[in-house]
Amino acid sequence: MNKERRVRVLVAKPGLDGHDRGARIIARAYRDAGFEVVYSGLHQTPEEVVQAAIQEDVDMIGLSSLAGAHMYLFPRVVELLKEKNADDIVVCGGGIFPEEDIPKLKNAGIKEVFTPGTPLTEIVNWVKENVNPGGV
Amino acid sequence: MFNKKSLEDIADEEKKWQKLFNEYTLKAPERLKRFSTVSDRPIKNIYTPLDIDDLDYSKETAFPGIYPFTRGVQPTMYRGRLWTMRMFAGLGSAKDTNERFHLLVNEGQTGLSTAFDMPTLMGYDTDSPRSRGECGKCGVAIDSLKDMEILFAGLPIDKITTSMTINPPASILWAMYIAMAENRGIDRRIIGGTIQNDMLKEFIAQKTFMCPPKPSMRLITDTVEFGTKEVPRWNTISISGYHIREAGSTAVQELAFTLADGIAYVEAALERGLDVDAFAPRLSFFFNSHLDFFEEIAKFRAARRMWSRIMKERFKAKDERSLWLRFHTQTAGCSLTAQQPYNNVIRTSLEALAAVLGGTQSLHTNSLDEVLAIPTEEAATIALRTQQIIAEESGVANTIDPLGGSFFVERLTTDMEEEAFEYIKKIDDMGGMVAAIERNYPQMEIADAAYQYQLQVDSQEKTVVGVNKYVNEEEIPIEILQIDEELEEKQIKWLNEVKENRDNNKVKEVLEKLGEASQGNSNLMPVIIEAVKAYATEQEITDVFRDVFGVYRDPGVY
Numbered sequence: 172m173n174k175e176r177r178v179r180v181l182v183a184k185p186g187l188d189g190h191d192r193g194a195r196i197i198a199r200a201y202r203d204a205g206f207e208v209v210y211s212g213l214h215q216t217p218e219e220v221v222q223a224a225i226q227e228d229v230d231m232i233g234l235s236s237l238a239g240a241h242m243y244l245f246p247r248v249v250e251l252l253k254e255k256n257a258d259d260i261v262v263c264g265g266g267i268f269p270e271e272d273i274p275k276l277k278n279a280g281i282k283e284v285f286t287p288g289t290p291l292t293e294i295v296n297w298v299k300e301n302v303n304p305g306g307v
Numbered sequence: 308m309f310n311k312k313s314l315e316d317i318a319d320e321e322k323k324w325q326k327l328f329n330e331y332t333l334k335a336p337e338r339l340k341r342f343s344t345v346s347d348r349p350i351k352n353i354y355t356p357l358d359i360d361d362l363d364y365s366k367e368t369a370f371p372g373i374y375p376f377t378r379g380v381q382p383t384m385y386r387g388r389l390w391t392m393r394m395f396a397g398l399g400s401a402k403d404t405n406e407r408f409h410l411l412v413n414e415g416q417t418g419l420s421t422a423f424d425m426p427t428l429m430g431y432d433t434d435s436p437r438s439r440g441e442c443g444k445c446g447v448a449i450d451s452l453k454d455m456e457i458l459f460a461g462l463p464i465d466k467i468t469t470s471m472t473i474n475p476p477a478s479i480l481w482a483m484y485i486a487m488a489e490n491r492g493i494d495r496r497i498i499g500g501t502i503q504n505d506m507l508k509e510f511i512a513q514k515t516f517m518c519p520p521k522p523s524m525r526l527i528t529d530t531v532e533f534g535t536k537e538v539p540r541w542n543t544i545s546i547s548g549y550h551i552r553e554a555g556s557t558a559v560q561e562l563a564f565t566l567a568d569g570i571a572y573v574e575a576a577l578e579r580g581l582d583v584d585a586f587a588p589r590l591s592f593f594f595n596s597h598l599d600f601f602e603e604i605a606k607f608r609a610a611r612r613m614w615s616r617i618m619k620e621r622f623k624a625k626d627e628r629s630l631w632l633r634f635h636t637q638t639a640g641c642s643l644t645a646q647q648p649y650n651n652v653i654r655t656s657l658e659a660l661a662a663v664l665g666g667t668q669s670l671h672t673n674s675l676d677e678v679l680a681i682p683t684e685e686a687a688t689i690a691l692r693t694q695q696i697i698a699e700e701s702g703v704a705n706t707i708d709p710l711g712g713s714f715f716v717e718r719l720t721t722d723m724e725e726e727a728f729e730y731i732k733k734i735d736d737m738g739g740m741v742a743a744i745e746r747n748y749p750q751m752e753i754a755d756a757a758y759q760y761q762l763q764v765d766s767q768e769k770t771v772v773g774v775n776k777y778v779n780e781e782e783i784p785i786e787i788l789q790i791d792e793e794l795e796e797k798q799i800k801w802l803n804e805v806k807e808n809r810d811n812n813k814v815k816e817v818l819e820k821l822g823e824a825s826q827g828n829s830n831l832m833p834v835i836i837e838a839v840k841a842y843a844t845e846q847e848i849t850d851v852f853r854d855v856f857g858v859y860r861d862p863g864v865y
Contacts, residue, residue, distance in 0.1 A: 187428070187438070188425060195865035196555075199758050210864075213863070214860075267680075286645060
């Protein structure tokens with residue numbers, strides 16, 4: 172493992188949903204935890220998210236969705252990463268999801284799903300434990 | 308409000324009482340190190356006449372219906388007429404939402420309020436690649452006038468007012484509503500309602516975007532001008548603090564940024580050459596009602612007083628109606644929790660009560676499941692009943708502004724007004740709200756406040772019941788409304804049918820005409836109405852705007 176490198180994270184908002192309070196708070200929490208953070212801004216297509224992730228050479232993508240389109244958008248990001256041979260990038264998601272969608276998202280390759288009320292430290296610790304800088 | 312002698316006596320008594328208080332706390336310390344509102348405003352242990360000795364009743368508080376309207380815009384307030392119970396609704400197809408509207412009207416709701424899905428809000432048709440997976444999810448899908456006709460079928464739109472939460476394409480959806488009414492033989496001078504049409508707060512907080520700030524202001528000013536002349540019962544902008552607060556602002560930021568947005572719209576209309584009293588009476592406002600009960604009540608009272616002062620002193624309005632800050636309120640979605648969702652009924656009740664004690668003109672109460680999905684019928688009915696219980700059982704609507712004169716509430720009202728005016732001054736110094744937005748100023752102020760609050764919740768300095776305190780290990784799942792996944796396909800098929808059955812030459816012609824008009828300075832509303840009447844779709848029109856005015860991209864600051 173390359174200990175010199177810090178975790179690089181892309182915080183991304185796929186789809187038309189404009190709720191970015193959570194994504195921007197998470198971006199700050201990652202930054203404060205010492206990660207290198209890229210924030211996509213709003214209204215990205217899955218294609219744009221994946222392109223940014225590859226271009227920025229990130230170790231992880233944190234997807235945020237609060238308007239119900241996660242079942243299309245999240246798996247689509249994982250699918251595109253595979254197509255581009257970039258599926259070493261860990262994908263996790265946060266937002267509002269019906270309970271029964273969570274196992275489906277995990278089956279589709281979303282490694283972890285965070286729902287409202289999760290403390291920031293818990294999310295940061297999960298990244299530290301599950302994401303290796305440099306994708307090693 | 309008090310004479311000098313009695314204030315001196317009160318000061319003596321307060322000194323004695325504070326000593327007594329301190330003695331008690333030596334034995335049993337206060338339960339918190341610091342008492343503060345949800346916006347982190349410090350709160351004292353007691354408020355007395357000494358806290359309001361600088362306030363002149365006639366100048367600061369006054370009577371309802373009398374400048375500066377702190378106690379209410381109408382002399383009679385709820386003694387005359389209760390607030391409008393206006394539940395925001397929209398789901399799935401136009402037909403689905405039409406059924407929900409009929410249900411709500413039958414249950415005693417007195418105004419309609421439409422929630423659109425994300426593609427409609429952003430100005431995309433359902434068949435756009437950007438709309439994949441979003442159709443009907445968080446509101447109703449509207450692609451053309453055909454959908455608008457179905458949405459309001461059988462509803463008495465000549466008697467009931469309709470609010471539409473729509474921003475970048477507001478002019479188009481409003482044009483569809485006008486066209487729908489006219490096709491039913493109802494004159495545009497008769498219909499009443501509101502379009503949100505507040506792009507400044509979109510850039511600041513809610514973030515549905517289409518074109519950059521300057522052309523957005525042109526489209527908004529076109530609607531204000533057109534409404535003033537042609538649709539006199541319509542509120543053409545609902546200047547909204549709701550989303551600013553949901554994005555994590557403090558109460559004072561909500562107050563300040565909303566009124567600063569209002570100032571920018573007034574200035575734009577004046578630049579257009581409109582007389583202030585011709586349009587100002589049709590400006591309306593929309594606030595959040597959050598959980599901090601007294602701070603919210605004070606915010607509403609301060610807002611009324613501030614707006615009337617701004618309109619009178621800054622813009623020299625003469626018509627009394629120009630000075631009125633009339634507002635809709637929605638209880639705070641961001642205060643609801645996915646955990647133990649039945650607790651949300653209680654939160655919403657408290658927030659609704661604050662809105663009523665703050666003198667709102669209309670109110671949406673959130674449903675207990677609104678944090679998870681679009682409300683079920685049962686949950687929406689409980690939320691409406693909450694308002695009916697406040698209105699008709701609690702007795703709080705028996706007298707006007709029952710908290711007026713409260714030492715605490717009057718002090719808070721004045722403090723919040725002063726702090727909000729400081730923010731407005733800062734924004735003025737930057738060159739106004741459009742310039743401030745271009746510098747990301749309000750966006751970053753809100754992001755700071757939101758992050759601070761989250762850290763306070765995580766450290767348990769602020770309590771969220773069921774989330775960081777009184778947590779249940781086992782959550783009881785509640786029923787959630789699911790939107791038909793096949794809807795997207797059906798809506799696209801329907802959209803194609805609409806396109807096949809219209810006069811496509813006519814559509815092409817009118818879209819070209821719209822493109823030319825957009826490059827000039829004429830008011831675009833008449834040609835937008837012409838376009839929607841020819842069944843041009845929403846995106847066919849927004850594509851013209853994007854082409855002429857450019858596309859706004861999120862700067863992505865955090």
